[in-house]
Amino acid sequence: MQQQWYYIRTLLGHVPLVIKLLFAVITSGVAAGAIVHIIEPNRFPTLFEGIWWAFITVSTVGYGDFVPESTLARLVAIVLIFVGVGFMTLLVTSFAGAAVSINQSTKEGSISFIGEQHLVIIGWNERARQVIENIHASHPHTRIVLIDETLTELPKTIKQVHFVRGNSSEDAVLKQANIALAKSVLITAKHQGSEFTADAKTILTILAIKGLNRELFTTVEILSTEQMENAYRAGADQCIESNSITGSLLTVSLLHRQMLDVTFHFISYGQFAQVQFVSVKKEEVGMTMPDLLPLYYKRGLHIIGLKRSERLLFHPPPSFLIELHDELVTIKINKAT
Incomplete structure (x- = not known):
């Protein structure tokens, strides 16, 4: 008997508090409704009407369409008020607390993304911000997941983006972004530290992504020409050498100043679209x-x-x-x- 009680306590210990409170509210309401139906069958002719009165009382609405008259039924009502209303109050506050907790966890990037055919952007920087804005402008219904380990929470200016906080080369973080069902991924380079270190981190992320989803189309930003081949070898489908592009634009600015506006206009997202x-x-x-x-x-x-x-x-x-x-x-x- 003691061992069975231990198993019951262990099982109940794994049940969420909200479920326990919901069960307590339903149980107390049904029990009180059944009792007053038995005590006062004239006032509560059906079991449903007794249960209806009990839940109206527990919810503190109090329509007044059913009122117990006998002393015994009123004692049941007093017990229901203390027990049932207490459970109901705890249930409502638990729901509210859970909603606030989920909202805060979403801001802090600790909630897993549930969806498919989404775009994953790794690394928060000005380039990532522009990519997100361009996608929202041209494809407003596209779902985007942002992975970054430097942000404490998603910037308030960024809307309709699911944030995942963590190291993008770790499987747990990539699974949290549901990388297995993603449509494509963009890896932006970090400009902090040496270019070699930034590219090495990018290549490590490529290997982690391809280990989980080999067919996922992967676009990466590479800072040094020497690492382009390593990025393709790791599994990148498309590499963009940002320093080379920037160098070309600077050269145009120096040697062909009148052409710089034309170049900027043509390479802008609106024109490329x-x-x-x-x-x-x-x-x-x-x-x-x-x-x-x-x-x-x-x-x-x-x-x-x-x-x-x-x-x-x-x-x-x-x-x-x-x-x-x-x-x-x-x-x-x-x-x-």
Whole structure:
């Protein structure tokens, strides 16, 4: 008997407090309703009406449609008020406390993300902020998960982003972001410390991600040219050497100042969103660029290059012939006047 009681206590110890309180409220309400139905069958002709009165009393609403008259029924009401109302008060405060706790945990990044086909961004910085803003502007319903170990909580200016706090190279943190069901991931580089250390951390994160989801498309920011090959070897699908891009822009600023605004305008997200690949049609095979330009212009597209296999060719010579599996690099023509 003692061993059975021990098992019962152990089982109850694993039941959440909210469930215990909810059970106590229901039990006390049903028991009190059944008792007053037995004591005063004329005032409470059905069991449901007794239970209805008990829960109205416990909730402190007190409609007054059912009122016990006998002394014994009123004693039951007094007990119900002390016991049932006490349990109800604890239940409501427990629910409120749980809601506040969940909200705080979400802000602090300790709640797991439940969802799929979401985008994961690793590392909080100005570049990550701009990426999030661009995604929200063009695809407002896309779900985003941000992983960072430096933030104590998600900035108030960032909305509709699930925050996970922790080291992105740890499996537990990646699982918390539900990396197995993600659509794609972006790893931004840390500019603190040496470039080698930042790239090494990025490569370690790639290995951890690919260990959990080998098919996940992974875009990474690399700071040094020497680590590009290591990033691809680790499993990166696309690498962006940010220092090289910045260096090119600085060179344009120094040598071709009048072209800097044009360059910035073209590489802005709004302009890149207009760029698209168009597969060549069978009837276009064997044609030249001068032949295709007016045809696509009528379709609202301007051809700026061509992709053949893995090679990108911009402004190929007029005699260049189109092949079957080529893709045209086009940009939508702005119809605004």
